[in-house]
Amino acid sequence: MATDNREWERFDRRRRIGRFALVLVAAVAIIGSWRYMNTGIVRAETIPREVGDLLTRMYPPDVAYTTRIVQPLVETIQIAALGTLGALALAIPVALLAAENTTPNAVTFWLGKLIVTVSRSVNTIIWALFFVVLFGSGPLAGATAIVFRSVGFLGKLLGEEIEEINFGQVEAVRASGASSAQVLLYGILPQVKPALVGLSIYRWDINIRDSTVLGFVGAGGIGVQLFRAVNAFAWQSVATVLIVILGVVVATESLSAYTRALVR
Amino acid sequence: MAAGNRTWKRPTVFGRRGVKWAVYAGIVGFFIWSGVGVGADPARIARGLGNSASLVGDFMPPSATPRQSQRILDKMFESVAMAMVSTLTGIVLSVPIAFMAAENLSPRPLYAVNRGFISISRAFNAIIVGIIAVKAIGFGPLAGILTITFKTVGFFSKLLAEDLEDIDMGSVDAVRASGASPIQTLLYGVVPQIIPRFAGLSVYRWDINIRTSTIIGIVGAGGIGSVLLTAFNRYDYQYVTAILLAIIAVVLVAEGVSAVVRRRYN
Numbered sequence: 001m002a003t004d005n006r007e008w009e010r011f012d013r014r015r016r017i018g019r020f021a022l023v024l025v026a027a028v029a030i031i032g033s034w035r036y037m038n039t040g041i042v043r044a045e046t047i048p049r050e051v052g053d054l055l056t057r058m059y060p061p062d063v064a065y066t067t068r069i070v071q072p073l074v075e076t077i078q079i080a081a082l083g084t085l086g087a088l089a090l091a092i093p094v095a096l097l098a099a100e101n102t103t104p105n106a107v108t109f110w111l112g113k114l115i116v117t118v119s120r121s122v123n124t125i126i127w128a129l130f131f132v133v134l135f136g137s138g139p140l141a142g143a144t145a146i147v148f149r150s151v152g153f154l155g156k157l158l159g160e161e162i163e164e165i166n167f168g169q170v171e172a173v174r175a176s177g178a179s180s181a182q183v184l185l186y187g188i189l190p191q192v193k194p195a196l197v198g199l200s201i202y203r204w205d206i207n208i209r210d211s212t213v214l215g216f217v218g219a220g221g222i223g224v225q226l227f228r229a230v231n232a233f234a235w236q237s238v239a240t241v242l243i244v245i246l247g248v249v250v251a252t253e254s255l256s257a258y259t260r261a262l263v264r
Numbered sequence: 265m266a267a268g269n270r271t272w273k274r275p276t277v278f279g280r281r282g283v284k285w286a287v288y289a290g291i292v293g294f295f296i297w298s299g300v301g302v303g304a305d306p307a308r309i310a311r312g313l314g315n316s317a318s319l320v321g322d323f324m325p326p327s328a329t330p331r332q333s334q335r336i337l338d339k340m341f342e343s344v345a346m347a348m349v350s351t352l353t354g355i356v357l358s359v360p361i362a363f364m365a366a367e368n369l370s371p372r373p374l375y376a377v378n379r380g381f382i383s384i385s386r387a388f389n390a391i392i393v394g395i396i397a398v399k400a401i402g403f404g405p406l407a408g409i410l411t412i413t414f415k416t417v418g419f420f421s422k423l424l425a426e427d428l429e430d431i432d433m434g435s436v437d438a439v440r441a442s443g444a445s446p447i448q449t450l451l452y453g454v455v456p457q458i459i460p461r462f463a464g465l466s467v468y469r470w471d472i473n474i475r476t477s478t479i480i481g482i483v484g485a486g487g488i489g490s491v492l493l494t495a496f497n498r499y500d501y502q503y504v505t506a507i508l509l510a511i512i513a514v515v516l517v518a519e520g521v522s523a524v525v526r527r528r529y530n
Contacts, residue, residue, distance in 0.1 A: 030352050033345030037405045037486075047401055047410060054400040078298035085295055121512040123479045125391060129496050134319060135312040139302035213391040216483065220302065223392075230395055238396075242388070249387040 058239035065237040069225050069244055076221035077248070079139050079214065080207040083146025088200050090147065091154035098155055099162035102188065112159065119152025124210045128219040139220030146207050146214075154203055161195040162188065197263045205256035212245050319501075326505035335491055336510050340478075343487035344514065346408045347473040353409065354416025354473075355466055361417060362424035369428060369454070378421070385418025394480040405486030412473050412480070420469055424462065431457045464526045471522035478511045 096102045097112030128145035135141045165188060173187035189196075215223020222241065229237040278284040328336060364370045365378035393414055397407040431454060439453035481489025488511060495503045 030348050033348040036345045037342060037349070044406060047406070050401045051410075054396070075301060078301040081295065082298045082302060082304065117516065118512065121475075121515045122508065123475070125479060125482060126492065126508070129493075131312075133496075134316055135308065140304055140308065140312075143302050143304065209387070209389055213389045216391060216395070226392065227395065230399060233399075242392075245392075246384060246387045250383060 054235065057235040058242075060236065061239035061243055062234070062236035063240065065229075065240040066244070069222060069241055072215070072220075072222040072225050073244060073248065075139050076211045076214075076223075077208065079142045079146060079211045079221055080204060082143045083150060083207050083211065084200055084204040086143065086147035087150030087154055087203065088196075090151045091158055092196075094151055094155035095158035095162055096184075096188075098159035101165075101167060102162055112155070116152045116156045116159070119148055119150075120156065121152075122149070124149040125213060125217060128214050128217045132218050137218030137220075139214075142211060142214035142219035142221055145219060146211060149210065150203050150207060153206075154199055157199050158192065158196060161192045161199075165191040194263050198260045201256050201259050201263075205252050208252045209249055212249075322501040323505045325502065326509055327502040328506040332503055332506070336488065336507055339481070339488040339491050340510055340514060342405055343477040343481070343489075344474060346405050346412060346486055347470065347477040350409045350412035350416060350477075351466065351470045351473050354413040354469070355420055357413065358417050358420035358424060362421040362428060363450075365421055365425040366428035368431075368433065378425075382418050382422045382425075385414055386422065390415050390476045390480055391483055394485040395483040398484045403484040403486075407484070408477060408480050408486035411485055412476055415476065416469055416473060419472070420465060423465055424458065427458050427461045428454065467522045467525045471518045474518040475515055478514065 094112055094115050097108045098116055099112075100109065103109040103112060124145055127148045128142055131141035131144040131148075135144065169191065170183060170187035174183050178186060211221050211223075212226070213223045214221045215225070216227050218224075222245065226238065226241045226245075229235075229241060278287060361378050361381065364374045365382060367375055370378070390411055394407065394411040397410045397414075401407055401410065435457065436449060436453035440449045444452065477487050479487075479489050481487040481491070482493045484490060488507065492504065492507045492511075495501075495507060
């Protein structure tokens, strides 16, 4: 055994400097950010008291309000379901364009990527602002917003699934004389069907959560009731709506997890 | 072979064909009912889509006066700043909650309480949290920070807790057997096992937080969202397009940075 007193070190000097620099950059960015912001007249130390105050005003929840939110709640679920269905219908062609092995040429490939990127970068609520202008306020605008937001998500993930399929099967179907529609139907779709079902259910679950806020811009759903109650400072009604949303979201999440486990 | 003219039929997951058709009919019926419910009348859709051509014309080309560009820039910095600060605060708060929400490290009642908190945080959209934060503490980026911090805690502690549940308890026991105190067990038995995932998750959440911070201004919680909503309400659609392009650009940069960093860590 050697006699020097070297201690064991986990990282060599270069990696240590690298890590230190990374932490330093992050720290400077965060401190700089904090000082950049104009937090106005709000003082950070009053937050716990204000939040606590609000929570006490919410108690007890106004149970009678439940009857008024059943219809908007149903509407929210319908928006999410239709939005997912519409997105699925549009996402299949988009995914075929955005997958390297099925896209006809480079232009269509980039077109597919562009659709996916724009759809994913624009939040549901912004899409809803658009469609409220187009269709007028109401759940139709909300459902369309959900469609346009979900297309990118489904197109991207489905495209990745298509890129991983076994192309031998596709060629076998083509070799038997199938038309391109038949190749799609018998060569590609069966291979991605479990992913298709799983992703749709997963997105439906996300869409339920997203469609709870559409009401804020007038695109229907339970959000209308929620924001009405908030603006009226009817905190006990707000609490009721929040509890109902929580219940629905938890229920759909478990349903979604259960069904996805079935198809996997 | 024997058996006559029976053709092969694909087996179904539902066990019986009757069940299968019943399920399909139920799903189709549900969608039709939904379509009627949201007023998806073909004539109305056609009319809306007919308008879209002229509307797209209103949105193009993107344009902003110098003052408006300056405003986009200022508010975009505010969004990014909010995301930075609240990623840190969110992660700092998430760590203890994640430990308390890990089934293998936490006593049962504590586990239940923290899992409940995580569910609540995850269930509500940032916009809802934002509007409540604004009502509670007033307009401005501080409400945004509160919102994003709250959302971060739900996401981050859930995933971190799942990682903690997957750790190798053997090395934890080994550290404990060497006479380590509970704190030391945590530091030398548990923490080293989750550090790589921790770094990846942090960057991932930072990316999501940038996206969120560009939106929640719509309800007054700071950042570029307020500018967007104002532009929409003033029918200043070319300015809207300019703001949207700025948002898309920032989101893409954040996504790129996050993807690169996470690839290096994995």
